[in-house]
Amino acid sequence: MLQLPAKLIALLCVFLTATAAAEDLCVLQEPLGQSWHNELITIPLSPAQLQSLQDQHVLVGPDNRIIPHQIVTRPPGPTVAFQISLQPDQSLTLRLVPSGTALPAAATNSAAPKISELPDRIILENSVAGATLLKSATGKQSPLSSFLTPSGQWTQPATLTTVRKIIDCKCRITARGPVFVEAHFEARFEGDGQWTGTCRVLAGEPVVLIEESQQLDPGGELVVPLTGDKFQPTHLLHRFGKGDLGRLATWPLADGEAFLLEPWLRWWMNERQGNWFALYSTTAERMLMVAALTPSRWRQPTDPAVSPPPLQMPPQASAVCRQQQLTLYFPLGAGSRSWMVACPPQHSSTALLDSNNLSITPDCQQLVIRHGDFPFDQVRQWVLDWPGDHDNYPRLFLSRGSLQQLRSSLPQDPAEVRRWTSQQPIDKYNIEAPLRAWFASQDSQLEAALIARCEEWLNAVIIDALLKQHGKPAPGVAPHSQSVLLLPALNLADAVLSAPSLTPARRKRILAQLAFFGCAVSRDDYWSVARGYSANPNMTTTVSLYRTLAASLIPSHPAARQWAETGLQELQRQLREWSDPDGGWLEAPHYAMVSLDHMVGAFLMARNNGFSDSLHDPQLKKVFEWLAQISTPPDSRTGGFRRYPAIGHTYHGEGTGMFGIMAGLWRERDPEFAGRMQWMYEQHGKQPIGLFGPFGTFSGYRSLLLSHSVQPIPMELNSRWFRNTGVVLRSHAGTERESCLTLIAGPNHEHYDNDSGSITLWGLGRVLADDFGYVGAHPAKFHSLPEWSGIQPSNGPPSVMTIQQFASGRHLDYVSGIREGWRREIAFLKNPQPAGNVGFLLHDQLPPPVSGTWRLWLTGERLELPGSGRAVLIGQDDVDLEIYFWPTTTRLTSEPGEAQGMVRRNGKEERQTTRQLALQAELQAGGHVSAFLWPRKKQTAPPEVLWFANGRGVQVSDTDGISYLSLPAPALQQSPDQQARFTGAAAAVHKQYGRLHTTLAGAATVSAWGHTTTSTAADVTEDSVSLPRK
Secondary structure, three states: OOOOOHHHHHHHHHHHHHHHOOEEEEEEEEEOOOEEEEEEEEEEOOHHHHHHHHEEEEEEEOOOEEEEEEEEEEEEEEEEEEEEEEOOOEEEEEEEOOOOOOOOOEEEEEOEEEEEEEOOOEEEEEEOOEEEOOOOOOOEEEEEEEEOOOOOEEEOOOOOOOOOOOOEEEEEEEEEEEEEEEEEEEEEEEEHHEEEEEEEOOOOEEEEEEEEEEEOOOOEEEEEEEOOOOEOOOOOEEEOOOOOOEEEEEEEEOOOOEEEEEOOOOOOOOEEEOOOOEEEOOOEEEOEEEEEOOOHOOOOOOOOOOOOOOOOOOOOEEEEEEEEEEEEEEOOOEEEEEEEOOOOEEEEEEHHHHHHOOOOOOHHHHHHHHHHHHHHHHHHHOOOOOOOOOOOOOOOOOOOOHHHHHHHOOOOHHHHHHHHHHOOOOOEOHHHHHHHHHHHHHHHHHHHHHHHHHHHHHHHHHHHHHHOOOOOOOOOOHHHHHHHHHHHHHHHHHHHHOOOOOOOHHHHHHHHHHHHHHHOOOOOOOOOOOOOOOOHHHHHHHHHHHHHHHHOOOOOOHHHHHHHHHHHHHHHHHHHOEEEOOOOOOEEHHHHHHOOOOOHHHHHHHHHOOOOOOOHHHHHHHHHHHHHHHHOOOOOOOOOEEEOOOOOOEEEEOOOHHHHHHHHOOOOOOHHHHHHHHHHHHOOOOOOOOOOOOOOOOOOOOHHHHHOOOOOOOOOOOEEEEEOEEEEEOOOOOOOOOOOEEEEEEOOOOOOOOOOOOOEEEEEEEEOOOOOOOOOOOHHHHHHOOEOOOOOOOOOOOOEEEEEEEOOOOOOEEEEEOOOEEEEEEEOOOOOOOOOOOOEEEEEEEEOOOOOEEEEEOOOOOOOOOOOOEEEEEOOOOOEEEEEEEEOOOEEEEEEEEEEEEEEEEEEEEEEEEEEEEEEEEOOOOOEEEEEEEEEOOOOOOEEEEEEEOOOEEEEOOEEEEEEEEEEEEEEEEEEOOEEEEEEEEEEEEOOOOEEEEEOOOEEEEOEEEEEEEEEEOEEEEEEEEEEOO
């Protein structure tokens, strides 16, 4: 029998006794295939576990090495805190073992934290970072006093500029290590003001973490010096917060505003703005870094129904440089904030400045991610692995069953399979063709290529961009630009999860990444309208799509219903509040479609996965009818198809294919509406959903959604007032000689230029006065309206035109509107004959003492000025435009203009130059100008135009007959030939081919050619009689 040595037997007995007494504390599983370093973990303790630790048990890992820990006793219950590092896919079982067990000692930590209490202060520090708290701050002293700098010296003490004085200050130690040390301060001010805060320094981390809560009068500041006698930085390291977002840059310190620190980056303001910056000199080993952490702690959500909202201190701090001394100014007031002061190594971060890729996240920002954005202690508590329906894919636009049906209808095409497996890479702009080839063929090689591409893209958009923040300075920045790859990646993941060859391990990783994505984008730290953490309206739509899409991809996830409800509630609110009763959208057409692409897609995904169904909301129908109704006549520059008017931030030549998708989605619910949508889809030339923007919601499935049998039904396009977006005056729609005037007006004016009150014009089927389209924030000078001093405010958005009256009849439309003191009236003289001439009377008046320059931007070959008060546009096609002015002595000038912008024109989608001609006239203070616009076919002669009523009436004679047009006339007005008299509302008279057509736009009396028409009603009155032959 084998005899064991006595010492070995004794050691074995100790080991067995320790093993028997050991208790599992937790299992930490790395879920995302990433490395995590020195992460602070807190684990709730059961009463038995707490007792074990109090009985001198130690915490050990899988290698039986002791892990330093400390017990934290605070609500909601006791926890144990420790630090851990994990490798990709690593699983760590942590146990509580009696302390008498022979175990390897914990590694010594040269950066162990320590806390010192002196009579007047408490000092928290490790070897590289530290903070000082004053125990009895008085006067202008701040209890949060100073920080350790890279030189080993302390910053100058912080000070306060407060409205009220400190009357009491206390400071106490709340944690003594070995994992972290912590101290708490509380200052009371006159008038019941209070400021409390906590400072923490951790083992092995070059950071000081600060949490504050305040209830103070607004107006004061916490002034924090960031330099000292022996710490004189020369440069500021940061990532671009505007423009080339995320680009790493350095700025030599100079007097002035150095940086605007804020927890949630408003990326449209300044380059030197963001959630962190670092000060350094090229010779120093370390930097001094300041970071704003956890945006949701800086602002509380506000209820829009509560007015005025509660005062909260601004979520920002300004860094100002004076004589190479940098000072940080935090506003004081009501609220809370979380921030960090750190001393990270310098070289590993600044060395990236010499690299070819400045979008990589520098090492110092890992501290922001670890302690603010994505601490592993938070990520591990997200559900990234769960039991559920993980095989039932696809599910966004196709179901598992409908995919089988689709396969039977798709043709086999070996050439397409070869194309996507060996000839052409699968790219984010075209996943539809390879998906359809795979759906049809079920080719294993193509399946493998799609899985590999899906994993590559998910790693890029979820791990690199979101978790690691490569390419973006912070998680919630510019979510619309993230969608360019993100949406194709997620749609591809939906298909790939149905792949038979996808291994359980790879499926698990994809599902974990999708769950991480859903948890991350659903946080208020990512996007929160209620906290003011949002940008343009369509971007909030993008985030709501992300939340709904995440839920629809993994509907069995425990948080999926919450994600879906959050996303859908916001989208439903947007549909109600961002569109008016007429369907007019809050933003210009391009950005309206950015929102609608996401909204319709989210509603469809949600319905397909058992969440609420808003796909057939009647308001959604109204919005698409609005987009159809404002569409231009067919444009020869876009292949003879209709398009959006190029108003606001809408690209020139842009149309949409979303009409066709809506046709398919509504074919059973409302076949007539579906038919009209299909007709407009064809009228727009079967275009993509939008131009030059994030229209990826239906990536991979657009052709499928357009594969329906809906037959087109021509829409009735009329003159319409869309009460919050503007007016469309239209005649002879559907004919070659369709005329149309679009007037921008109303409060729905997001993503527009300074253009409210401007017009675009089509006459007899040809464009004559157009907009330049989306080329940036174009000033009023580049729009068809009067420009006066003050039309561009020094701050805030420009004013908008309010429509005061609109009337539409068969032969006359009238509209009037006010913008500040400027009044614009437009009367549209419509011809009873389908191919007859039409005319537009514009009347503009500025109040005294305002004067300005009247402009009409014309689209044509050239502009001729034959004399005072008259201009002729030589059109590009077969129509010219005659323009007559009152006063007839009006001096006219012409000025060419051009703008570079992205367009769809002449079969190309690219940056092109748009050139137009400005017709200009000076508009005197208190004066007015009238312009009568008469489109005419080139082969016809100009009409005879005579003015009356001081420019408020016009008599026109042409080959069709004679017409009279009068703007509202409070007193009797008579035509030059004395055959027509007008009082009251705007009115028009046509004398053509033996008939007299009279239209009154409201209460008025018109006598013409022996016939009188009177109305006391506010509505349009129309009368048509035969005239006796002479």
